[in-house]
Amino acid sequence: xxxxxxxxxxxxxxxxxxxxxxxxxxxxxxxxxxxxxxxxxxxxxxxxxxxxxxxxxxxxxxxxxxxxxxxxxxxxxxxxxxxxxxxxxxxxxxxxxxxxxxxxxxxxxxxxxxxxxxxxxxxxxxxxxxxxxxxxxxxxxxxxxxxxxxxxxxxxxxxxxxxxxxxxxxxxxxxxxxxxxxxxxxxxxxxxxxxxxxxxxxxxxxxxxxxxxxxxxxxxxxxxxxxxxxxxxxxxxxxxxxxxxxxxxxxxxxxxxxxxxxxxxxxxxxxxxxxxxxxxxxxxxxxxxxxxxxxxxxxx
Amino acid sequence: xxxxxxxxxxxxxxxxxxxxxxxxxxxxxxxxxxxxxxxxxxxxxxxxxxxxxxxxxxxxxxxxxxxxxxxxxxxxxxxxxxxxxxxxxxxxxxxxxxxxxxxxxxxxxxxxxxxxxxxxxxxxxxxxxxxxxxxxxxxxxxxxxxxxxxxxxxxxxxxxxxxxxxxxxxxxxxxxxxxxxxxxxxxxxxxxxxxxxxxxxxxxxxxxxxxxxxxxxxxxxxxxxxxxxxxxxxxxxxxxxxxxxxxxxxxxxxxxxxxxxxxxxxxxxxxxxxx
Numbered sequence: 001x002x003x004x005x006x007x008x009x010x011x012x013x014x015x016x017x018x019x020x021x022x023x024x025x026x027x028x029x030x031x032x033x034x035x036x037x038x039x040x041x042x043x044x045x046x047x048x049x050x051x052x053x054x055x056x057x058x059x060x061x062x063x064x065x066x067x068x069x070x071x072x073x074x075x076x077x078x079x080x081x082x083x084x085x086x087x088x089x090x091x092x093x094x095x096x097x098x099x100x101x102x103x104x105x106x107x108x109x110x111x112x113x114x115x116x117x118x119x120x121x122x123x124x125x126x127x128x129x130x131x132x133x134x135x136x137x138x139x140x141x142x143x144x145x146x147x148x149x150x151x152x153x154x155x156x157x158x159x160x161x162x163x164x165x166x167x168x169x170x171x172x173x174x175x176x177x178x179x180x181x182x183x184x185x186x187x188x189x190x191x192x193x194x195x196x197x198x199x200x201x202x203x204x205x206x207x208x209x210x211x212x213x214x215x216x217x218x219x220x221x222x223x224x225x226x227x228x229x230x231x232x233x234x235x236x237x238x239x240x241x242x243x244x245x246x247x248x249x250x251x252x253x254x255x256x257x258x259x260x261x262x263x264x265x266x267x268x269x270x271x272x273x274x275x276x277x278x279x280x281x282x283x284x285x286x287x288x289x290x291x292x293x294x295x296x297x298x299x300x
Numbered sequence: 301x302x303x304x305x306x307x308x309x310x311x312x313x314x315x316x317x318x319x320x321x322x323x324x325x326x327x328x329x330x331x332x333x334x335x336x337x338x339x340x341x342x343x344x345x346x347x348x349x350x351x352x353x354x355x356x357x358x359x360x361x362x363x364x365x366x367x368x369x370x371x372x373x374x375x376x377x378x379x380x381x382x383x384x385x386x387x388x389x390x391x392x393x394x395x396x397x398x399x400x401x402x403x404x405x406x407x408x409x410x411x412x413x414x415x416x417x418x419x420x421x422x423x424x425x426x427x428x429x430x431x432x433x434x435x436x437x438x439x440x441x442x443x444x445x446x447x448x449x450x451x452x453x454x455x456x457x458x459x460x461x462x463x464x465x466x467x468x469x470x471x472x473x474x475x476x477x478x479x480x481x482x483x484x485x486x487x488x489x490x491x492x493x494x495x496x497x498x499x500x501x502x503x504x505x506x507x508x509x510x511x512x513x514x515x516x517x518x519x520x521x522x523x524x525x526x527x528x529x530x531x532x533x534x535x536x537x538x539x540x541x542x543x544x545x546x547x548x549x550x551x552x553x554x555x556x557x558x559x560x561x562x563x564x565x566x567x568x569x570x571x572x573x574x575x
Contacts, residue, residue: 121504228395
C-alpha cells in the first residue's frame with residue numbers, strides 16, 4: 001500500500017509538484033479515474049438510497065460483493081464479474097423476499113437482511129479458506145486497495161456506471177415521486193413496486209463498483225456519507241443531489257491522494273474524509289440553528 | 301457413535317462445544333429481543349465496533365479482550381444514551397460505523413506492519429472457536445451465562461416495554477433503563493460472540509435464530525427459548541460439520557446451519573401458518 005516508498009519522495013508543500021508526482025504513475029491515474037467514476041455512481045444512487053431509507057439494504061448489497069469476488073477468484077473468473085453478479089443477485093433476492101412472505105413488520109425484514117449479510121460474509125470466509133494463502137488479498141477485498149486497477153477494469157466500471165446512471169436518469173422523476181409519497185404515486189398509476197426493484201438492482205451495481213475501491217466493508221463511505229451530508233446542508237432536492245456528487249468526488253480524490261502519500265489503507269482515508277464532512281455539516285447546522293434548514297421536511 | 305466420542309475426546313473441541321453453547325444461548329436470547337425491537341442495524345453496528353476495538357487493542361499491543369469488551373460495551377451504552385432518535389436514524393448509525401470500520405482498517409494495517417505474520421487480525425473478523433484455550437473457554441462461558449441470567453431476569457418487563465412502550469412507562473416500568481441495560485447486554489454478547497464466529501458474522505448469530513423463532517411461534521417466551529435452542533443447535537451442528545470437513549471454517553458451518561434453519565422456518569410458515 002505504500003506509495004511513498006515507491007517514489008522515494010513524500011508529500012511537500014508544493015501542491016503542483018505533489019500533483020505531478022501523484023499523476024506520474026499509470027496505476028495512480030487509473031485509481032483516480034476509477035475513483036471518479038465510482039464516486040459519481042455512488043453519489044447518485046446513494047442519494048436516493050438515503051431518501052428511501054434503504055441504508056441497511058445498501059450495506060448488505062455491498063457486503064455480498066465480497067463473497068462474490070472471493071468466489072469468482074476461487075473459480076478462476078475475474079473478480080469484477082463476481083462483484084457485479086453477487087451484488088445484483090442479492091438485490092434481486094432482497095427485492096423479491098420481503099413481500100412474498102407476507103409483508104409482516106419491518107423487524108422480520110431486517111432479520112432476513114441481517115442473515116443474508118452474515119451468511120454472505122461466511123461464504124466469503126469459506127472461499128478464502130478454500131483458496132488458501134490469500135491473506136493480503138483478503139484485506140484488499142474487505143478494506144479496499146487502489147493498486148493494480150487495470151485499463152479494462154476502468155472501462156468496465158465506466159460502462160456499468162454509465163448504464164446505471166442512464167437508467168436512473170430515466171426513472172428519476174417517478175422514483176422521486178414514489179419515494180416521497182408512495183401512496184399518492186401508486187394512486188396516480190406510478191409502478192411503485194417495479195421502480196423499487198429497478199432501484200435495488202441499480203443500487204447493487206453501485207455497491208459492487210464502490211466495493212472495488214473502498215473494499216466491501218467500507219462502501220458506506222461513498223454511498224451514505226455524501227448524501228447524508230448534503231441532506232444536512234440543504235433540503236432542496238436538486239441542490240443536495242449536486243452537492244452529493246461533489247462531496248463524493250472530493251472524498252475520493254483526497255482519500256486516494258492521502259493513501260498515496262502514506263502507508264495506511266485507502267479505505268481508512270475515504271471513510272475519514274467522508275465522515276469529516278458529515279460532522280462538519282452537522283456541526284454547522286447545529287451552530288446556525290436548525291430552524292433555517294428544514295431538513296426534517298425531507299424524508300431522509 | 302465412536303466418532304462422537306472421538307469428537308469430544310479432543311480438548312479444543314470440548315472447549316469449543318461448551319463455550320459455543322454458552323455464547324449461542326446468549327446470542328439467541330439477546331438476538332430475539334434485538335429482532336423484536338427492530339435493532340438489527342444496531343447489532344450490525346456493534347459488530348463493526350467489535351472489529352475496531354479488537355484491532356485497536358492488537359495494534360497498541362494490548363490484550364485483545366480489553367479492546368473488544370471495552371469498545372462494544374462503551375458504544376452500546378452510547379447508543380442507548382442517544383435514545384430513540386439515535387436509534388431510528390439508519391443514516392447516522394451507518395455513517396458513524398462506516399468510519400469506525402475505516403479506523404479498524406487503519407489499525408489492521410498498523411498491526412500487520414508491526415507483526416507481519418500475525419493472523420489475529422483475520423481471526424477477529426472471522427472467528428477462531430477451535431483456537432479457544434481452557435481459560436478463554438471458561439471465561440467466555442461464565443460471561444455468556446451471566447448475560448443469559450441477566451436477560452432472563454429482565455425479560456418480562458423488557459418484553460412489556462418493547463411491545464407497548466407507552467403503556468409500560470405509564471405502568472412505571474423503567475423503559476429507558478431497560479433499553480440501556482439491554483443494549484449493554486447486546487454489547488457483551490457481541491464481544492463474546494466475536495471470538496466464536498468473528499465480528500463480521502455475529503450478526504447472523506443474533507438475527508437468524510431469532511428471525512426463525514419469530515416465524516415459528518408468535519408467543520414471546522416460547523420464541524425466546526426456541527431462539528436460544530436454534531442458536532445452540534446451529535453452533536453445535538456447525539462445529540461438527542467443520543470437524544468432519546477440515547477445509548470448512550467453523551464460522552461458515554455455524555452460519556450455514558443458522559441460515560438453513562431460518563430458510564426452513566420461512567418455508568414452513570410461508571402460508572401464514574404459525575404454531
